[in-house]
Amino acid sequence: MSSHKTFNLTLNVWRQKNEKAEGRFVTYEAKDISPDMSFLEMLDVVNEGLILKGEDPIAFDHDCREGICGACGIVVNGAAHGPRKATTACQLHMRSFKDGDQITMEPWRLTPFPVVKDLIVDRSAFDRIMAAGGFISVSTGSAPDGNALPIAKMNADLAMDAAACIGCGACAAACPNGSAMLFVSAKVSQLGLLPQGQPERYSRVLKMVAKMDSEGFGTCTNHGECEAACPKEIRLEFIARLNRDFLKASLMKRPEIQKGGSG
Ligand code: SF4
Numbered sequence: 037m038s039s040h041k042t043f044n045l046t047l048n049v050w051r052q053k054n055e056k057a058e059g060r061f062v063t064y065e066a067k068d069i070s071p072d073m074s075f076l077e078m079l080d081v082v083n084e085g086l087i088l089k090g091e092d093p094i095a096f097d098h099d100c101r102e103g104i105c106g107a108c109g110i111v112v113n114g115a116a117h118g119p120r121k122a123t124t125a126c127q128l129h130m131r132s133f134k135d136g137d138q139i140t141m142e143p144w145r146l147t148p149f150p151v152v153k154d155l156i157v158d159r160s161a162f163d164r165i166m167a168a169g170g171f172i173s174v175s176t177g178s179a180p181d182g183n184a185l186p187i188a189k190m191n192a193d194l195a196m197d198a199a200a201c202i203g204c205g206a207c208a209a210a211c212p213n214g215s216a217m218l219f220v221s222a223k224v225s226q227l228g229l230l231p232q233g234q235p236e237r238y239s240r241v242l243k244m245v246a247k248m249d250s251e252g253f254g255t256c257t258n259h260g261e262c263e264a265a266c267p268k269e270i271r272l273e274f275i276a277r278l279n280r281d282f283l284k285a286s287l288m289k290r291p292e293i294q295k296g297g298s299g
């Protein structure tokens with residue numbers, strides 16, 4: 037049952053005009069906040085107040101507001117996406133806070149994700165990793181019958197688990213090494229577990245890992261912070277799966293794999 041009692045908060049928000057500008061924390065009072073509001077709705081209310089006063093609203097990224105697009109990454113009180121496990125910032129509700137709380141908000145802090153403005157970062161490094169190998173080659177034609185290609189239940193389930201990754205970047209932002217391994221492992225596994233993903237399985241892992249390195253992401257040393265921060269509960273076992281495929285692909289050293297052909 038919802039409560040109608042509202043409360044007040046103090047927000048410490050990172051404000052930064054653009055990538056090159058120096059940023060700083062600015063304090064705002066958020067008044068009459070309903071516990072039923074989402075975190076982003078609370079920011080909407082604060083922004084309406086700022087606009088009415090003629091001030092620049094706080095820039096934050098969002099799209100679906102239902103945990104599927106991955107746009108809304110914010111560090112809330114030091115935690116990627118905030119204090120609730122398996123919850124994106126857009127699905128975090130103000131009932132997770134109480135009257136008088138101080139809330140600190142920052143963008144992802146990661147060199148490959150430069151700040152665009154305030155809480156918004158440029159996550160196009162992930163798009164470039166995907167473009168390097170996160171696809172399958174398909175012969176277009178009529179759609180095949182859904183049951184024409186048998187897939188073991190365990191593989192189908194694992195592929196679905198990996199496909200839950202929304203590319204939000206929380207894993208890399210939370211990792212002390214700034215590693216994007218959880219994201220890449222989810223994408224590599226999602227395709228590598230299914231028959232359609234086999235032709236490029238080994239070239240894909242080599243290309244995506246190479247792109248991840250060249251974009252400036254760090255190396256995985258098994259801290260596990262990525263798994264803890266992931267709003268979609270992508271598991272570390274996918275990194276182990278990626279490592280196995282990467283090792284196998286590296287040992288094969290077939291020229292067509294190195295060039296990215298069929299593997
Ligand atoms: S693995 Fe999790 S934290 Fe990383 S991008 Fe995917 S959904 Fe976000």
Ligand code: FES
Binds near residue numbers: 099104
């Ligand atoms: S706005 Fe789409 S996941 Fe949060």
